[in-house]
Amino acid sequence: MDHLADVKKFAKKPLNEAAFAGMSKSYALVMGKADTRYVACSDPAELDRVRENFLKKKLGLKTADLDASIKAACEHMKADKTKSRLTFYYLLAEHYGKLDLFVKK
Numbered sequence: 640m641d642h643l644a645d646v647k648k649f650a651k652k653p654l655n656e657a658a659f660a661g662m663s664k665s666y667a668l669v670m671g672k673a674d675t676r677y678v679a680c681s682d683p684a685e686l687d688r689v690r691e692n693f694l695k696k697k698l699g700l701k702t703a704d705l706d707a708s709i710k711a712a713c714e715h716m717k718a719d720k721t722k723s724r725l726t727f728y729y730l731l732a733e734h735y736g737k738l739d740l741f742v743k744k
Contacts, residue, residue: 642670645726649716650733659729661741666725678727680713693728698737708734 642663647654669675679685686709694700694708712730716722732738 642723642725645719645723646729649719649726649730651730652733655733655738655742657742658732658738659741661743662725662729662732665741666728670723670725676724678713678722678724680717680722686713689727689731694731694735698732698735698740700735700737 643654643659646659663670678689686706689709690705694705708731712727712734713722715730716727729738732741
């Protein structure tokens with residue numbers, strides 16, 4: 640899968656290449672495993688993991704609209720049966736203005 644093309648297909652703003660590169664490195668191990676490469680929007684436990692492990696722990700978010708943003712990302716990517724975790728995370732980080740967390744300083 641060409642993750643860069645996938646992110647470009649779904650991103651709402653021009654791609655932040657530095658953030659994408661940092662995110663790719665951070666999630667390289669996850670993306671290498673078939674069972675964790677994709678986000679299953681139909682699985683409530685999966686969506687809970689996205690909220691708890693990515694939005695709360697990684698991005699440091701505490702707002703009440705976390706589930707709504709996950710649902711919006713699912714809806715935005717609904718045409719794609721295999722929702723790349725990297726793309727999904729990029730969209731959420733973009734939505735919350737947190738892409739800079741992945742830029743190497």
